Amino acid sequence: MAMLSLDARARVFAALSDSTRLKLVELLAEEDELCGTHIANRAGISLALLSHHWRVLSDAGLVVKERRGQRQFCRLDREALAAAFEYVWPQRRLRSHLAQPSETQLVLE
Amino acid sequence: MAMLSLDARARVFAALSDSTRLKLVELLAEEDELCGTHIANRAGISLALLSHHWRVLSDAGLVVKERRGQRQFCRLDREALAAAFEYVWPQRRLRSHLAQPSETQLVLE
DNA sequence: TAAATAGTCAAGCGTGTGTTTAACTAACAT
């Protein structure tokens, strides 16, 4: 798991703090990969606004973009999410010693 | 698990988006319960500033405060955190069907 | 009652952010 500074963790949450961006992230969380125009249509926003928010998400390390032809495809970086969540969700660490060595298991509630 | 609107989820992440508040939350995540003066000392901020941030965290539903004598004790609401994380961390749902019925298990990576 | 501890509240300052509009670039098709 990547180690993030306090500011970097705050930047991840800041990227999720706007309802428009949060919608984008939740779309990506469901769809695994989407191109820009497709995302903008589903979120109901202009391409200009998408581009702006894409940059914020990208600067936070939450998404990666890849150009293929004239389209750009975007996917969520779930590792970056997990790295930020780690610090504020300590159940994970508290109970992780119960897990088997081959894979990390979490027990929630 | 409580159901949160998109705006309510964004408000939770907005509460975590400032490095000062994130520090407060991370202190509470480790210590389980702390009084205001104690938190302010550990975070290195004034009581006035703590009070301001406390309100933001409280409005987001992330913390609960309880007055005991002249002190006010604060604890993190881990359910509220989990409710917001749920939507952007779909591995949880995707793989939860692998878990045994008695407890929910998460497999990460 | 007076004083100390524990916190709240409102005003003010500077800075940052979300959104729109309009002009610009990149890749492909005809």
Add this chain to the structure above:
DNA sequence: ATGTTAGTTAAACACACGCTTGACTATTTA
């Protein structure tokens, strides 16, 4: 070359935010 699709960028505006200061309230102690 021309046009079309796909996205970027900069300017401008309104609003929100983090922080400080200073005055205020509430609870306990002397």
